Amino acid sequence: MIKKFVFTVISCCLFVLLTGSLAAQPITIKGTVQDKSGSLAGVNILIKGTNTATSSDANGNYTIAVPDNNATLVFSFIGYLTQEIPVANQTTINVSLEENILLLSEIVAIGYGTVQRKDLTGSIQTLSNKELTKAMTVNITEALNGRISGVLVTKASNRPGADMSIQIRGLNSFNYSNEPLFVINGVPSSSGLRTLNPEDIESIDVLKDASSCAIYGSRGSNGVVIVTTKGASKEEGFHIEYSGSIGLKTPTRIPDMIGNKGNGLEYVNFRIAQWTNKFGESSLSTPAFLIDDERRHVKNGEYYDWLREFAKDGWVSNHTITASGNSKNTSYTFGMGYMNDEGIAGSEEFSRTTSNIGIEQRLGDNIRMGLNAYISYNTINHGSTDALYNAYLIAPIVGRFNLDGTPTFTHRPGGRVNPFVQDANTKNISEGWGINSLAFLEYKPISSLAIKTQLAMQYDGAVTGAWTGSDTQAGQGVTEPSASRSEGLNRNWVWDNTITYDKTFADKHKLNVIALFSMQKDDHQSSGMTGEGIPYNADWHAIQTAEQITNVNSNYWESSMVSLMGRVNYIFHDKYLFTTTVRYDGTSRLSGANRWGLLPSVALGWQIKNEEFMKNIDWLSNLKLRVSWGKTGNNNVGHDVTLTKLSMSVYSLGGNGQKGFGTGSALGNKDLKWEMTSEFNYGLDFGFLNSRISGSVDVYFRTTKDLIFQKQIAHVNGYESVLENVGSTSNHGVELTINTENISTRDFRWNTNLTFSLNKNKILDLDGTKTDNLANRWFIGHPMQVYYDVEQAGIWQLNEEMEAKAYSSAPGWIKIVDQDKNGLIDANDYKILGSPMPDWTAGMTNTFTYKNWDLSVYVYARVGGLYNDEFMFWFTGINNQDWNKLDVPYWTPENGGDRYPGIGLETLWTQVLAQQKGTFLKIQNITLGHTFNYKQLEKVKIKGLRAYLAVQNPFTFSAYKGSDPEIIGENLSTQLSLYPITFTFGLNVKF
């Protein structure tokens, strides 16, 4: 039975693949392809409806055999408008391709539909597959940084598979998510973008303003990221494409610890100074100062650079194969991808296997049906959180092995564990999977009316297991191993039903109307347990054998939503654009009348350039004004925020623990509403000099109200707090995108793309009284995240000894600004020093093309921001006598340094060492590629071939002394990582 089924499936697939390959009596057609500058090489010439194609040679000439005079040739080339020319008894067809300079025909996803960019009224930016794959990022989230204005991606670390967060136009909510809504193939997704293979993405559209996001109503207030995977092929014929790359990752900007690179005596001098200043000179005579093994290393000059020894090179490999085809009635894409990203510290690793299927079948002109499925499976080996940390801390006068060849365990009695041992005795692995699938049926009773129903299901989950052996920092060689296992599953069903009416009347009235009825249900379950005292190493698969089982938990929750939506797009004379959207959402997360919310938006556009009075201004090729307003919500609040919950406690009764339930401390509030955002957006799209300079600028003003806060209440009926809609925040900013064609000759081109983003965030109110909340560092009129601390004035110098004493300090200690000049450093001397948000960010891509060679350079800059950096605090501020420190200019009487305190001094206020400026500039990617021409490839029956060399993170300019300024503030205990530079060789082959 199974065999029969498999045979049927294979037969069907083969049939589908072969339907486009029929041929008849050939007629030879010749010709030349050119543009306004001259002949064009590499133009794809395809016989429409077949998979027969050729390319123009270096002189723009081509020859192709067509089956008969009814054939049509399709001429296509990147950056040019595609032309279709019927053969119609011609034997010579010369073609002049027109440049698609304005890219006005670019299609933009706007949610439940698409629109041409020229007709867009909102603020939406698109990243194409080409740009995504060029970015060379394992996680496509990172590719948005600097390439889409208004988007700020924050990496948790540089570990393989690390999480990233996205903010679009700043922070809105204090207590709930600020992440945008991810919509993958029309299905809202909770698994983010990490599971997706960049090669499978057709495009990413980022909806930024409220009028665009209002289409997603109560989920749109943080912006929307619409991901479209390669669905049914739109290209005629059958193609197989392979994209693959292999890259070598090696650590760069490794922070300098004292005495590394073999300069061990530097460390010995440091330890002498540290112990002398901390414990007194006599402490040097104690056996603890230099244990026997350390002394042996010093005597023999054997120094070990722990950080560089523990760091390693890793390989990143990526392979994707895609088969796609398109015939009169059937279009399809099948893709498989595999990616493996080895870490550069310990056993860290990330691998991902993906599968992408898209099929569309057309039954005549009226019915269309299709299926999309995206399946992803990934594993992340998190390695040991302590191993790299220990490599930083262990002194260079300790070796990796004892004299008898066994590995050293701790570097000092009770000290840090050898990172190699730590890594070998720790396992921490997550296995995750995600399935996004949908099926749709569309019926067009008339050409302008489409009725579509689509059922989609998203299912993702992850199992994380951890095993910690005895020979680890936690176990100290004594404690029995422990293991834990946790899992989470998310399921999301969405049923969308749309009616779309699209018609142009009298060549000047374009009307597009869509109505939606949608239902969604999502459920979530999780469980976990920990076993302590595991008798043997079975990872986390035999927790029942543990001496003690703790943290046993299981959870489930669900929510649902019903939506009605309508949108009207109207364009008059290609000059005046009007869009209005109304969405009416009802959610189970709120109660009563507050469940339902109306979220309207309206947008106007004016194609000024199309006005008669502008038509004669030749230097101006495009000018469009956009104004929009919209209201969106954030229903990403807890599923139970309106409920008063019981809490469980364990009571001791009769010597036994008995579980009991009582009222919790928080009172439910059935009057809670969504956190609501309203936004005005003003945009201008422009193009000058035949669009050699083009771009857009957007200014926005966003206000979020009804933010949910936990408000303390009088101790009535045993409750301490209640959630209320009381806070409000605002964001306003400027976004700029400029594309320029700096040089354009027949053989050489130089294009530049620049994005700039600036956002100002402010708290307007917290509790209805516009009062600051000092405990949470929330201040009215300031950003939601501020750095509130004492301010470093420098380091006390020798000639300031008496003044220092008055402040309970001494020379070499950290000097703090006495803001109120009362002679004491206390709570009154704290002030807002900055915000851990950049003042502005910018990204710039320069692409140079010379004949078949292309070179692109991507630069990303983040300017401003003050961050609380655990790394710098820990490795410069902690005065632990056994640990190594970062090699920075610590104060000495001679150098009079004014940033880092003297070695070994028990200075106060070391927290100021965590204050780090976040400015940096990175040349993040340089790619050199070569596209082989037709003549070179036709001998080996290849339709296209591009080979490239790329380097990621080749140059970073920053005053930050940690490894990567982009992950400044990373969590030391869970995320500490090294910064890789990656050299990649890749191929794109089309058969």
Next chain:
Amino acid sequence: MRKEHLIYFLICVPMLFLSCGKDKNNSLPALDYEELFLLRTEMVNRLDTVVIGIVDGTYPEESYNALEDALKTLDYGISRARAGDLILQFEVDGYILAAKKAINLFDDSRIVVVTPGTPAELFVNGIDHRGHIDFGSSQEYCGGQKFTVETWAKLENGYIEFTFGSFISTFVSPLPYKGWSLHYWGVTGTLLRFCIGTTKDDYLPTIATSAPSDYGNWFHIAAVSNSDARSIELYINGELKFSQSGLEYDMLPNSTDEMRMWAFVEPIDNSRCMSGYMKKFRIWNDAKTQAEINQLMATDVSGTEAGLLCAWDFTQKPVDDEAIPDKTGRHTAKIVGLYKWKALN
């Protein structure tokens, strides 16, 4: 040909530049141990000329023995130095430091007899936990919900050799912290700190101020704990130096643990030690105000004052150093180990 040379040169120059990284000068420096011989001579001279006895001008026999032991240690260091067993200068310096310390200790041990009742100052050398004042144990030493510790002290250069020098403590460590501690912290830029154990195991509120460094002069210290107001304060010479309010947990007032109170060495962790002088010492079961503290600085107590939990005046040589009664009549202190009464005349 010349062109090729130029190319090679241009390639080599940056390579040479890049190859010049940080110097790896890891050869061990030469050691200077001449001072060991000088100190040896000083020790030998003292041992050769010392008069051992129990009267004024003589030296106790144990001091002679201690110096003799120190000489043996120094000789061992010299042997190691000569044999090339010492690798870094700090090791040589360690022997030098130990020898100097032994010589100073020996010199200080010269006997000066002070008769009971003679006005005198008490110096206790707690370094290396050689001497301390043991006030015994009493729940009263814990103070209670509110208390004030008040004392006069005098320091000399080198009074602390290790990070933590306990001046007076009822402190029980490690976790859970109980009692209180008035101590010096750090050998450079030393702080005077006051901390209290609380009902939360790992919550140890600590306040600090720069330790007075005008060596040889008496100064007044007052530490105030007020659990009702959830605050602690530290005064020097009647001036508020540091305070902390809003403490999250109460002071742990009493404990079933033995609340032994020592001065100059911490009762439990003996490595927390120091040397110095103590003149007057009192504990009150009240949170004294700044005005009251200024008044107490200029006042003697009789022992019957309300709220006075204990009070000692180390201002004259007692009859018995091992049983010094306090003014309330409820407690007895003893001086242990290395100490010296220095007659004021």
